[in-house]
Amino acid sequence: MASIFGHGLVAYTVAKVVDFKSCKLLVFLAIGSSILPDLDVLGFSFGIDYLHPLGHRGFTHSILFALLWSALLAFFLGKSRKLIFAVVLFLSTVSHGLLDAMTSGGKGVGFFIPFENSRYFFPFREIKVSPIGVEKFFSEWGIRVILSEIKYIAIPCLIILVTLFFTRKRKS
Structure with missing residues (x-):
């Protein structure tokens, strides 16, 4: 998985x-x-x-989960902006699985659970997989994760945000 920082x-x-x-x-x-799907790691304790459909990177990483979760939140919290809420929350939730499918570890992402239980990765798998657990994150492994996320997540996001800021500022 990418870290909570990358997902956020x-x-x-x-x-x-x-x-x-x-x-x-x-x-x-x-x-x-965007962080919620990783609550499935609690399944290890049970x-x-x-690779179970409810296991790590299973249903909570699926497109259906993202759709249901975003619709639920938009319905109850979106007020007059339900469509905007739904779109933002769907894209944010589904982005979790997309990032995880670009990591260097794990057993793939169940994008189509419960309809189909296969796990998938993308051909691009350069984001270092984040360790599970706080202690392991603050290690050499965690540093490698952060550096890969700076390169493949933070810099592209920063470019998008800066471009968006100046484009919108120029229009107004």
Whole structure:
């Protein structure tokens, strides 16, 4: 998996691209939604196998989960902006699986669970897989993860955000 920092930065960028003046609630929900799929690691504590549909990178990383989660949040919290909320939250949630499919480790992402249980990676797998657990993250391995995320996530997001800022500033 990419780290929570990488996932959160992509969600923040998505919120700003779709709705540059996004409210704090939407940004907060987008970042939270981009991290949420990794709650499936709790399944290890209950004996759920990695490759089980409810295992790590399973259903909570699927497109269906992203759709259901974003629709639920948009319905209850979107107020008059339900469509914007739904789009931002869907893209933020689904981005989690997309980033994980670009990592150097794991057993793939179940994008189509529950309809099809195969796991997938993208041909581009340059993002170093983040260790599970805080102690392991603050190690040499964690430093390699952060450096790969700076290169493949943070710099592209920064370019998008800066370009967006100046483009929108020039238009107004």
